[in-house]
Amino acid sequence: MKIDSIDFFYLSMPVVEDIGDGSQDALLVRVAAGGHVGYGECEAAPLPSIAALICPMSHSACKPVQSSVLGAKLDTPADIRRIGDQVRANSLDLLQAEHTLSGIDMALWDLLGRKLGEPAWKLLGWARAFPKTPYSSVLFGDTPQQTLEKARAARAKGFHAAKFGWGPFGHGSVQADEEQLAAAREGLGQDGVLLVDAGTVWNTDVERARRVLPALQRVHAAWLEEPFVSGALDEYRALSLDSGEVGLAGGEGSHNFFMARHMIDHAGLKYVQIDAGRIGGISVAKDVADYAAAKGVTYVNHTFTSHLALSASLQPYAGLQAHEICEYPAEPKQLALDITRDHLLPDGNGQVNVPERQGLGMEVNLEGLRPYLVDTEIRVKGRTFYRTPQL
Amino acid sequence: MKIDSIDFFYLSMPVVEDIGDGSQDALLVRVAAGGHVGYGECEAAPLPSIAALICPMSHSACKPVQSSVLGAKLDTPADIRRIGDQVRANSLDLLQAEHTLSGIDMALWDLLGRKLGEPAWKLLGWARAFPKTPYSSVLFGDTPQQTLEKARAARAKGFHAAKFGWGPFGHGSVQADEEQLAAAREGLGQDGVLLVDAGTVWNTDVERARRVLPALQRVHAAWLEEPFVSGALDEYRALSLDSGEVGLAGGEGSHNFFMARHMIDHAGLKYVQIDAGRIGGISVAKDVADYAAAKGVTYVNHTFTSHLALSASLQPYAGLQAHEICEYPAEPKQLALDITRDHLLPDGNGQVNVPERQGLGMEVNLEGLRPYLVDTEIRVKGRTFYRTPQL
Numbered sequence: 001m002k003i004d005s006i007d008f009f010y011l012s013m014p015v016v017e018d019i020g021d022g023s024q025d026a027l028l029v030r031v032a033a034g035g036h037v038g039y040g041e042c043e044a045a046p047l048p049s050i051a052a053l054i055c056p057m058s059h060s061a062c063k064p065v066q067s068s069v070l071g072a073k074l075d076t077p078a079d080i081r082r083i084g085d086q087v088r089a090n091s092l093d094l095l096q097a098e099h100t101l102s103g104i105d106m107a108l109w110d111l112l113g114r115k116l117g118e119p120a121w122k123l124l125g126w127a128r129a130f131p132k133t134p135y136s137s138v139l140f141g142d143t144p145q146q147t148l149e150k151a152r153a154a155r156a157k158g159f160h161a162a163k164f165g166w167g168p169f170g171h172g173s174v175q176a177d178e179e180q181l182a183a184a185r186e187g188l189g190q191d192g193v194l195l196v197d198a199g200t201v202w203n204t205d206v207e208r209a210r211r212v213l214p215a216l217q218r219v220h221a222a223w224l225e226e227p228f229v230s231g232a233l234d235e236y237r238a239l240s241l242d243s244g245e246v247g248l249a250g251g252e253g254s255h256n257f258f259m260a261r262h263m264i265d266h267a268g269l270k271y272v273q274i275d276a277g278r279i280g281g282i283s284v285a286k287d288v289a290d291y292a293a294a295k296g297v298t299y300v301n302h303t304f305t306s307h308l309a310l311s312a313s314l315q316p317y318a319g320l321q322a323h324e325i326c327e328y329p330a331e332p333k334q335l336a337l338d339i340t341r342d343h344l345l346p347d348g349n350g351q352v353n354v355p356e357r358q359g360l361g362m363e364v365n366l367e368g369l370r371p372y373l374v375d376t377e378i379r380v381k382g383r384t385f386y387r388t389p390q391l
Numbered sequence: 392m393k394i395d396s397i398d399f400f401y402l403s404m405p406v407v408e409d410i411g412d413g414s415q416d417a418l419l420v421r422v423a424a425g426g427h428v429g430y431g432e433c434e435a436a437p438l439p440s441i442a443a444l445i446c447p448m449s450h451s452a453c454k455p456v457q458s459s460v461l462g463a464k465l466d467t468p469a470d471i472r473r474i475g476d477q478v479r480a481n482s483l484d485l486l487q488a489e490h491t492l493s494g495i496d497m498a499l500w501d502l503l504g505r506k507l508g509e510p511a512w513k514l515l516g517w518a519r520a521f522p523k524t525p526y527s528s529v530l531f532g533d534t535p536q537q538t539l540e541k542a543r544a545a546r547a548k549g550f551h552a553a554k555f556g557w558g559p560f561g562h563g564s565v566q567a568d569e570e571q572l573a574a575a576r577e578g579l580g581q582d583g584v585l586l587v588d589a590g591t592v593w594n595t596d597v598e599r600a601r602r603v604l605p606a607l608q609r610v611h612a613a614w615l616e617e618p619f620v621s622g623a624l625d626e627y628r629a630l631s632l633d634s635g636e637v638g639l640a641g642g643e644g645s646h647n648f649f650m651a652r653h654m655i656d657h658a659g660l661k662y663v664q665i666d667a668g669r670i671g672g673i674s675v676a677k678d679v680a681d682y683a684a685a686k687g688v689t690y691v692n693h694t695f696t697s698h699l700a701l702s703a704s705l706q707p708y709a710g711l712q713a714h715e716i717c718e719y720p721a722e723p724k725q726l727a728l729d730i731t732r733d734h735l736l737p738d739g740n741g742q743v744n745v746p747e748r749q750g751l752g753m754e755v756n757l758e759g760l761r762p763y764l765v766d767t768e769i770r771v772k773g774r775t776f777y778r779t780p781q782l
Contacts, residue, residue: 055438231649258622
């Protein structure tokens, strides 16, 4: 087959709030080849990602992403990897390109899986897909009382594990953080798995982060995620030396294999979190999963949006039985739920199963997305470079 | 002062060729505050960088760059750094943001310098600016004969140092590379400083790179630049162990301080090359220059475009006397030359002097840019988010 078309759909809730909730908009990708269609999703700012797809060439290493994809041969998994390599070479100086590529790469695995009648994880080389233990991923409440209620709600929904992040955490006093943590633990119960996401709030301030460690240890948090910005390797490592039972987690900001490798090699991580919608897609995420497993670091998906993105995020480590935790978007906006007709609901054991169906195994609900479609047009030199395609 | 406006001008040659010449288009940035104006330039794909400036917010850490800049206070150098920190926090998940910020940061130093009547390098804390020894930066010819002629031309223009890069180098046989290198050396003369830029052609293939080392050593190349993609720390380090007198150079792909720090700490570099138009501007580049100096790695600017970008690229290490080499765009397209009225020409000693004038010390030639202006319009939900501003 040859790749015939790439369509990017910018979707959004009617109102986007100034909160740490990445499910308020979405960039859905549709790729067609040889009469087959595949879908993916960039976890990225939609407009700059669209611009990276279609912009005029600046020079030989700064080309629009589509120039390396349209017309390319697609018959085998190796073809998908070659396309990714082409994008990285031809768009080397186009920073946004790796976010744009991510959704395309997912769509290629979905498409090829449908063509070959196999789930994507099988094409990736896994013999079987092991179920994952989902954690409910929610924002801290504005008050400890709200956090307490959110934690109770997570338990009531059957989640054994829950992650609290962003919101006021880390922005105020250490005492305020302690009260939030205590509320989360109380609501979750003593036997629940409590995960905490600082959302890079301390930037590179190791001392400030260190002051929260005693409270994290007191509530037996299993991990502290993103105390610092991605890439602050020395700061991560310094904190890891004092964090005891609280493992450090990070890596979601990685937008290529190397950044994830550096986090694994140099940051003292216990968990590496990879967003397949940012790192260049399922292909690169799979490489990171293999590398993490070899280095004794636990791979975890990073997913905060739709069940299409969730399925894609599970494929890279579907076959790693011991890497069993998975992020599960627990309070996404309606848009994220409406992207697919089917959803990856926890089974009777409270576990999430990677679909056994072809490709990513999810049915995109195009008609249902009409109300969310953001009409967008980009014109350069009087010519239309992008216009929102028909759903 | 408060920042009143940010204007992005997308400029382009009439025809952009599929060659490794980054001077074929440009993204000029104008910032106004308190009746003053400053200019900068993103070394970046124009359309995605414009989109990152003005796109709708996706969530609290994925905001358009302008939301952290417009209306911000600008009275001191610390204000510029605070604005950069705000952009990095508020646009954390917007990959292209750091390229967009780069041109804005330059414009802020230019503007503040004009307001305070000081050159930017003085505001950065340097007591004086030392002259730099420019190297002529050109592409390898398609044939060894063309490279020979280019090298002779560089000498004839008075350059003592020249860098050859991209083109066919590394794409064919090792013997073809050897012939190119021999031609460059012959044209430059035995006493010239020969630098070689592989343009990431070997990606991560250490063995292939290693096979060119003997030829590089034979022609006494002072450095081998970017044998691998930025971030391939282990591969760089492995090659550095065998490269002998040929120092490794790299880092231009860094789009934040950490990436440059990792290259300095882990890649076995002798030279770290920073493009102020990509890394987040002059502010971040200055931090890297300080860090490199402390670690015994030589800082070099990366500049392939206009003399506005050239001046900006020299400010961060103006005061580092021992770091005396500078990249000098020797065969830019006419567009790049037309961006400024004045140019940083080598003095009687063949050296380039960082301007002593206010700000970046360059006068932008707005009227002369009219023929290059790329008419661009971005509409979202029926509203114009961007339209090419008046020059």
